[in-house]
Amino acid sequence: MRDLNYFAAQKDLDKLHNYLNTSKFIDTNEAIEDWHWEFQDSVRQTTSEWNKYLDVHGHFGEGQKDNYYTALHQWYTDGGGTRYVTSCACWWYSMLVVLVV
Numbered sequence: 001m002r003d004l005n006y007f008a009a010q011k012d013l014d015k016l017h018n019y020l021n022t023s024k025f026i027d028t029n030e031a032i033e034d035w036h037w038e039f040q041d042s043v044r045q046t047t048s049e050w051n052k053y054l055d056v057h058g059h060f061g062e063g064q065k066d067n068y069y070t071a072l073h074q075w076y077t078d079g080g081g082t083r084y085v086t087s088c089a090c091w092w093y094s095m096l097v098v099l100v101v
Helices: 010-022 035-044 065-078 080-087 089-100
Strands: none
Touching (some): 010 035, 035 065, 035 080
């Protein structure tokens, strides 16, 4: 999704994930590929160094935008997100914007 503020859209992306996994219009026998859900799941783990920055809903809270994108970058380059790197070119664009600003 182009021009999406992933940090601001965390709750909406969760809603989309839940819809895709419960909708009668989606074949629930097929796995949903959702890099954002996988990323959020990884930082929600109690062993994650990023867990302390999450709010009670498991999202990076207000004032945590830099931590969100740093954790996302780490996840994409060093962790479970490496398999999603080519599937979301827009992420690279958003990372460049964050790094330049």
